[in-house]
Amino acid sequence: ETGVTQTPRHLVMGMTNKKSLKCEQHLGHNAMYWYKQSAKKPLELMFVYSLEERVENNSVPSRFSPECPNSSHLFLHLHTLQPEDSALYLCASSLDLGAYRGNEQFFGPGTRLTVL
Amino acid sequence: DQQVKQNSPSLSVQEGRISILNCDYTNSMFDYFLWYKKYPAEGPTFLISISSIKDKNEDGRFTVFLNKSAKHLSLHIVPSQPGDSAVYFCAASRTLDTDKLIFGTGTRLQVFP
Numbered sequence: 508e509t510g511v512t513q514t515p516r517h518l519v520m521g522m523t524n525k526k527s528l529k530c531e532q533h534l535g536h537n538a539m540y541w542y543k544q545s546a547k548k549p550l551e552l553m554f555v556y557s558l559e560e561r562v563e564n565n566s567v568p569s570r571f572s573p574e575c576p577n578s579s580h581l582f583l584h585l586h587t588l589q590p591e592d593s594a595l596y597l598c599a600s601s602l603d604l605g606a607y608r609g610n611e612q613f614f615g616p617g618t619r620l621t622v623l
Numbered sequence: 624d625q626q627v628k629q630n631s632p633s634l635s636v637q638e639g640r641i642s643i644l645n646c647d648y649t650n651s652m653f654d655y656f657l658w659y660k661k662y663p664a665e666g667p668t669f670l671i672s673i674s675s676i677k678d679k680n681e682d683g684r685f686t687v688f689l690n691k692s693a694k695h696l697s698l699h700i701v702p703s704q705p706g707d708s709a710v711y712f713c714a715a716s717r718t719l720d721t722d723k724l725i726f727g728t729g730t731r732l733q734v735f736p
Contacts, residue, residue: 523727549712549726550667562724590643606655606723608674612669614666
């Protein structure tokens with residue numbers, strides 16, 4: 508399989524549950540990202556990893572916990588979420604850090620999360 | 624406060640005509656701009672980009688124009704095709720912020736026959 512994949516595609520969870528979102532990229536990229544897209548809001552960058560090291564934590568609440576075990580996999584662990592955390596969570600990867608020609612970010616299809 | 628704004632949430636264009644999608648930004652330090660396209664149930668896909676040293680970049684039917692003094696960029700699609708119907712996101716970055724893309728809220732384009 509090629510590109511960026513995300514599982515699950517849809518997730519419904521209660522506020523006391525613990526769940527994890529998974530992202531996998533088959534592009535040989537070194538940088539991976541988590542974004543959140545809420546209704547009628549722009550994509551918001553949550554976390555950035557480069558070569559498995561976190562380089563950005565964009566003031567995200569601690570109930571979201573990322574993990575990058577290797578450069579191909581990225582997880583977002585969720586616990587005690589709130590209903591306002593319901594959103595589309597998108598994973599992306601790029602060859603390296605930096606916005607320049609040839610280093611565009613490739614996105615996965617996203618996980619639609621609903622918190623009850 | 625949104626640094627990248629797409630003030631038109633939707634646009635409807637007839638097939639064969641030109642589609643013009645607009646984007647405004649507030650941070651004069653942005654020096655690289657991108658357009659992404661998103662179909663339902665898919666992630667955004669990169670479409671075209673432009674560096675601040677240019678004022679135009681063309682790729683097939685897609686052209687991006689950058690007006691730095693007005694802090695405005697636009698995406699022109701000509702001729703528009705039904706397959707272009709999607710949500711288009713504008714994004715901006717500073718070279719020094721190596722990891723941050725700031726996105727707009729998107730414009731939904733519908734191309735009708």
